[in-house]
Amino acid sequence: MAEAAKRAGRTDKPVLVAVSKVQPDERIAQMLAAGQSVFGENRVQEAQSRWGETFTKDRKDIELRLIGPLQTNKAEDAVKLFDVIETLDREKLAGALVKAAQKIGRMPRVLVQVNTGEEAQKSGVAVKDVSAFLTRLKTDYDIAPEGFMCIPPVGEAASPHFWLLEKLAKQHDLKTISMGMSGDYETAIEMGATHVRVGSALFGERDYS
Numbered sequence: 001m002a003e004a005a006k007r008a009g010r011t012d013k014p015v016l017v018a019v020s021k022v023q024p025d026e027r028i029a030q031m032l033a034a035g036q037s038v039f040g041e042n043r044v045q046e047a048q049s050r051w052g053e054t055f056t057k058d059r060k061d062i063e064l065r066l067i068g069p070l071q072t073n074k075a076e077d078a079v080k081l082f083d084v085i086e087t088l089d090r091e092k093l094a095g096a097l098v099k100a101a102q103k104i105g106r107m108p109r110v111l112v113q114v115n116t117g118e119e120a121q122k123s124g125v126a127v128k129d130v131s132a133f134l135t136r137l138k139t140d141y142d143i144a145p146e147g148f149m150c151i152p153p154v155g156e157a158a159s160p161h162f163w164l165l166e167k168l169a170k171q172h173d174l175k176t177i178s179m180g181m182s183g184d185y186e187t188a189i190e191m192g193a194t195h196v197r198v199g200s201a202l203f204g205e206r207d208y209s
């Protein structure tokens, strides 16, 4: 990461989001012991059991980021647990988050997920709708996102998507750009990512069996 930042002539320091989903407790304990303090999870329930139960005492020292799709019926749990929700992508969810935040008394920071590949099955706001969505978030929900995240289509070069996300962030004067995973975090950093979400390259392969 440091080398990629240097190659790009960057003086800021991109943030490593350690994606701990599915990883066994001992690997997470090792990562905590090594001083890692920012973690990403893609499912609310799994994150609750990991950071609300197994690693409760470590929770206060880490920043926890939701990087997977969020259903409105889980909004309240997500607002309770996460510091940042990276996957805001529809008005219905914005409404659920605001309602949950009022009830609980805290509002996580948010990013807007952009569907840069215009994939039908993928969540995220279409590129052409981003401007209008940001306006609606501000006027109707009083939500000011910190930036954008994207997950480029599998099997395609990621760089055009990274380029697009960086351009959008600049256009809208937003500072946070979450892009890049194990296979392409260096490219993402060279193209302006402020946050890279890395799982397997950090912890080892996920064992889904």
Ligand SMILES: *Cc1c(COP(=O)(O)O)cnc(C)c1O
Pocket (backbone or CB within 6 Å): 019, 021, 042, 067, 068, 151, 180, 181, 182, 183, 197, 198, 199, 200, 201
């Ligand atoms: C799982 C996941 C990652 C990490 O993937 P790796 O290839 O293991 O680095 C990053 N972002 C999102 C949204 C994910 O769901």
